[in-house]
Amino acid sequence: MATLPGRRPIRGKIRPPSKKAATESLFDTSWPELASAMTTIQQQKANTLSFEEVYRLGYNMVIHKYGEKLYLGIQDLIEKHLKTEAEAKIVPVLSIADASPAEGVELLKAIQRVWMHHITCMKMIKDILVHLDKNYVPQTRLPTIYDMGLYIFRDSIIRSSTHPIQAHLQLVLLNQITQERKGDVIDRGAVKASTDMLLEMKENNGTDAVYTADFELLFVETSREFYRLESEDLVRRFDPPDYMKKVENRLDEEKLRCNHYLTAKTEPKIRLIVEQEMIAKHLKTIMEMENWGLKQLLINHRLEDLDRMYRLFSRVPDGAKELQNGVAAYINDCGKASNAGVKASTQESQEKGAVPGVTVALRWVQEVLDLKDKFDKVLALSFAKDKSFETAINAAFERFINLNIKAPEFMSLFIDNKLKKEFKGKSDDEVDTILNKMTTLFRFLSDKDVFERYYKQHLSTRLLLGKSVSDEVERGMITKLKIECGYQFTSKLEGMFTDMRLLPDTMSSFKDFLDNAIEQPPFDLHTTVLTSTFWPIASTPIPCHFPQNFLTAIKVFERFYTSRHNGRKLSWHPTMGNVDLRATFDSKKHELNVSTMAAVVLLIFNNIPAGESVSYTAIREETKLPDEHLKRTLQSVACGKFKILVKEPKSREIEDTDQFTFNAGFSEKLTRIKIQTIASKVETVAELKDTKEKVDDARNHMAEAAIVRVMKNRKQLDHNNLVAEVVAQLQVRFNPSLTMIKRRIEALIEREYLERAPGDRKLYNYMA
Amino acid sequence: MAQATESEYVTLESSDGFQFVIHREAAMLSGTVKNMLSSSGQFTETTEGIIHFRDIKAVILEKVCQYWYYKARYLNSVTEIPHFDIEPEYALETLMAADFLDIFILVHEKLRV
Numbered sequence: 001m002a003t004l005p006g007r008r009p010i011r012g013k014i015r016p017p018s019k020k021a022a023t024e025s026l027f028d029t030s031w032p033e034l035a036s037a038m039t040t041i042q043q044q045k046a047n048t049l050s051f052e053e054v055y056r057l058g059y060n061m062v063i064h065k066y067g068e069k070l071y072l073g074i075q076d077l078i079e080k081h082l083k084t085e086a087e088a089k090i091v092p093v094l095s096i097a098d099a100s101p102a103e104g105v106e107l108l109k110a111i112q113r114v115w116m117h118h119i120t121c122m123k124m125i126k127d128i129l130v131h132l133d134k135n136y137v138p139q140t141r142l143p144t145i146y147d148m149g150l151y152i153f154r155d156s157i158i159r160s161s162t163h164p165i166q167a168h169l170q171l172v173l174l175n176q177i178t179q180e181r182k183g184d185v186i187d188r189g190a191v192k193a194s195t196d197m198l199l200e201m202k203e204n205n206g207t208d209a210v211y212t213a214d215f216e217l218l219f220v221e222t223s224r225e226f227y228r229l230e231s232e233d234l235v236r237r238f239d240p241p242d243y244m245k246k247v248e249n250r251l252d253e254e255k256l257r258c259n260h261y262l263t264a265k266t267e268p269k270i271r272l273i274v275e276q277e278m279i280a281k282h283l284k285t286i287m288e289m290e291n292w293g294l295k296q297l298l299i300n301h302r303l304e305d306l307d308r309m310y311r312l313f314s315r316v317p318d319g320a321k322e323l324q325n326g327v328a329a330y331i332n333d334c335g336k337a338s339n340a341g342v343k344a345s346t347q348e349s350q351e352k353g354a355v356p357g358v359t360v361a362l363r364w365v366q367e368v369l370d371l372k373d374k375f376d377k378v379l380a381l382s383f384a385k386d387k388s389f390e391t392a393i394n395a396a397f398e399r400f401i402n403l404n405i406k407a408p409e410f411m412s413l414f415i416d417n418k419l420k421k422e423f424k425g426k427s428d429d430e431v432d433t434i435l436n437k438m439t440t441l442f443r444f445l446s447d448k449d450v451f452e453r454y455y456k457q458h459l460s461t462r463l464l465l466g467k468s469v470s471d472e473v474e475r476g477m478i479t480k481l482k483i484e485c486g487y488q489f490t491s492k493l494e495g496m497f498t499d500m501r502l503l504p505d506t507m508s509s510f511k512d513f514l515d516n517a518i519e520q521p522p523f524d525l526h527t528t529v530l531t532s533t534f535w536p537i538a539s540t541p542i543p544c545h546f547p548q549n550f551l552t553a554i555k556v557f558e559r560f561y562t563s564r565h566n567g568r569k570l571s572w573h574p575t576m577g578n579v580d581l582r583a584t585f586d587s588k589k590h591e592l593n594v595s596t597m598a599a600v601v602l603l604i605f606n607n608i609p610a611g612e613s614v615s616y617t618a619i620r621e622e623t624k625l626p627d628e629h630l631k632r633t634l635q636s637v638a639c640g641k642f643k644i645l646v647k648e649p650k651s652r653e654i655e656d657t658d659q660f661t662f663n664a665g666f667s668e669k670l671t672r673i674k675i676q677t678i679a680s681k682v683e684t685v686a687e688l689k690d691t692k693e694k695v696d697d698a699r700n701h702m703a704e705a706a707i708v709r710v711m712k713n714r715k716q717l718d719h720n721n722l723v724a725e726v727v728a729q730l731q732v733r734f735n736p737s738l739t740m741i742k743r744r745i746e747a748l749i750e751r752e753y754l755e756r757a758p759g760d761r762k763l764y765n766y767m768a
Numbered sequence: 769m770a771q772a773t774e775s776e777y778v779t780l781e782s783s784d785g786f787q788f789v790i791h792r793e794a795a796m797l798s799g800t801v802k803n804m805l806s807s808s809g810q811f812t813e814t815t816e817g818i819i820h821f822r823d824i825k826a827v828i829l830e831k832v833c834q835y836w837y838y839k840a841r842y843l844n845s846v847t848e849i850p851h852f853d854i855e856p857e858y859a860l861e862t863l864m865a866a867d868f869l870d871i872f873i874l875v876h877e878k879l880r881v
Contacts, residue, residue, distance in 0.1 A: 046810055046811055047810040047811065047812065047815060048812070049811050049812065050811060050812045050813060050820065051803070051804040051807065051811035051812070051813045051814075051819075052804060052813060052819055052820055052821060052822070053822070055800060055803075055804070056822065056823060056868075059868060120808055123807075123808055124807055124808060127803040127807045128803075128807075130799065130800070130803060130870070
């Protein structure tokens with residue numbers, strides 16, 4: 001430090017010890033002055049004071065180590081002041097609050113006035129004694145002057161040990177809130193000021209507001225009691241929709257209350273109370289109420305009320321679950337009703353001896369679709385597309401759909417019906433919506449392979465008889481199925497389409513062939529060549545003795561076909577084709593379009609002298625057709641709308657002893673007549689059994705294939721894992737039973753595809 | 769009541785009777801002055817706009833005022849900041865005044881005694 005020597009004495013002058021002597025009496029002289037200044041401030045006469053003067057007093061006391069004395073002095077001063085304030089301004093009001101709850105606001109206001117004044121004073125005192133806060137307080141870990149002021153207020157006014165101020169304050173606040181809940185208008189400002197005050201004051205740790213201990217706990221408890229009583233009363237008096245509206249209002253009110261004059265921190269607590277008391281405790285009651293419970297809401301499609309129910313129930317634990325169960329139960333009931341309807345009409349028609357009509361199937365599917373539509377709407381508009389609700393609803397549908405063992409057949413019939421008739425003239429969009437809905441239902445089916453079988457059957461009829469409304473729609477449906485179940489599922493269906501596509505080609509080459517051929521078929525021959533594995537046809541055709549000119553035509557075609565495709569074998573199925581016959585009756589000539597089998601039968605009568613009858617057995621002898629087919633064919637030409645043959649005796653059923661005569665007197669306005677064989681309908685019991693056998697067969701096949709696929713991959717695997725993997729593979733198509741898989745494994749061991757590992761019987765080895 | 773708060777200036781009076789009229793903003797750099805002028809209590813300082821420092825001599829108060837302006841001038845400045853010189857014989861008293869006035873004069877790096 002570069003200083004001039006001459007300046008040193010000046011520094012010596014300002015040595016601290018010179019002041020020490022003066023400090024002995026500093027506190028005694030300064031304190032009364034400072035104390036009276038504080039009192040002046042508390043009397044709201046601060047404008048007569050000089051800040052500098054008071055500040056200097058405090059400052060000097062602190063730098064002369066009188067911090068502790070000063071702090072305690074101030075504390076004592078404030079405490080005394082507040083006690084007199086309480087006695088003068090608050091205690092007299094207490095009796096008013098006692099006298100009438102409505103006047104309670106006066107108490108709030110009185111406390112408020114003292115509080116506001118105290119706050120102002122404390123701010124000034126804090127400013128003046130800033131040095132105390134900065135230099136003394138940090139060493140001692142005492143609260144700052146301002147905080148100390150708030151603590152004193154808390155302890156000597158709110159929690160005063162001499163006056164019951166706290167109890168009164170709480171009572172008044174709770175009364176005010178209860179009054180507002182009952183619909184009265186209250187002085188929100190006064191309540192808000194009080195809660196703000198309680199929030200401002202902290203517990204000794206400096207973070208928790210006095211509000212929590214002195215008010216919130218009590219508030220929550222009394223609210224619980226209030227809502228317990230109210231909900232019991234309301235549930236008794238109102239329908240669920242009205243009750244739910246009231247609950248919703250209450251929830252809104254409490255939320256607003258917290259925003260307006262309590263604190264946001266109370267909101268979740270009070271919300272929980274309302275939810276517990278008004279919703280959780282009455283879940284079952286609300287749902288199962290006779291009048292306008294869940295069931296009635298669903299039946300009457302009260303979307304808004306359902307939405308409210310969803311929103312309220314979702315608030316409480318298990319509420320959503322309960323509601324889902326309720327909804328699922330309702331769906332189950334509806335589904336059971338539909339299923340029962342099917343059963344009833346099936347039984348009815350069986351009693352009459354008739355086959356249950358297609359209408360039953362259509363009605364069932366339509367009912368299911370309508371139900372699904374309804375719940376799609378409910379889900380979207382009332383349940384906010386909640387995923388868990390979607391799952392619950394879908395599970396319910398799945399359950400009851402699969403309870404109807406005829407579900408796969410019905411669905412296929414429904415689509416068949418649509419594709420044959422109802423899609424005519426419909427727009428692409430309409431068609432697409434219906435198909436999409438069907439795809440959704442299809443997704444619910446567990447026996448998808450059974451559906452495939454029926455679909456194939458129905459599709460083949462549509463294709464062969466050219467009954468489908470549009471090829472494009474057919475393909476669209478196949479594509480949808482493909483998306484659902486994969487390529488494997490639809491490959492055969494697509495193969496059917498390929499066969500149909502190749503048809504015109506084959507026929508035009510056949511024509512070219514005929515142009516150069518020596519031998520011509522005796523009539524116009526139109527052949528549909530099908531790949532036998534794609535189509536639902538027996539591998540061996542039913543026996544049928546064709547007339548001579550049929551055989552000639554067949555020979556010509558076979559020659560043509562083998563010349564183009566070497567090594568392919570053609571088998572002729574009379575069940576699927578149709579023939580145009582020109583028949584001469586007494587009155588006029590008719591052109592008859594009949595099935596191939598019917599043609600074979602009718603052609604017999606060409607060789608019979610007019611008027612003579614032929615017995616059933618003779619026809620059977622001639623055609624070699626099996627009884628079941630022959631009877632159906634004869635029924636269509638002799639018992640149907642157009643009676644080409646006359647049966648003796650007359651009845652609906654064909655007996656072995658019947659006699660048939662050509663009905664020469666047949667007359668009809670139209671020249672061209674189409675005689676249909678009995679169309680596709682719901683299967684008879686025998687057919688159902690047959691289908692079931694076929695399905696089981698196919699399933700066994702699939703299961704074995706899956707087992708081999710897995711084992712080929714793994715080489716060695718234990719039983720449980722093998723079963724698990726196989727089930728996973730098969731589940732897309734149907735629900736395999738464990739015994740079935742076990743049996744398949746045994747069968748494969750027998751055929752030496754697998755072996756049990758030596759030593760460990762639970763382990764299988766793959767044998768290459 | 770004459771509201772001094774509206775004035776741009778404030779008068780500071782030393783113990784030996786000298787008056788310094790300086791910008792209110794500059795004087796507010798002192799925490800103590802700031803409290804005096806902005807406290808809710810309407811003390812005499814607030815109403816009259818004069819602050820009487822009974823413990824600070826004019827020489828020191830002048831130095832303090834200089835420092836306020838120096839600080840206000842170079843606060844947030846990007847240019848080179850010159851040194852602020854304090855004569856050694858006033859150093860201790862200036863520091864005591866700074867403590868009283870609640871100014872962080874000590875930590876200023878450009879301070880040169």
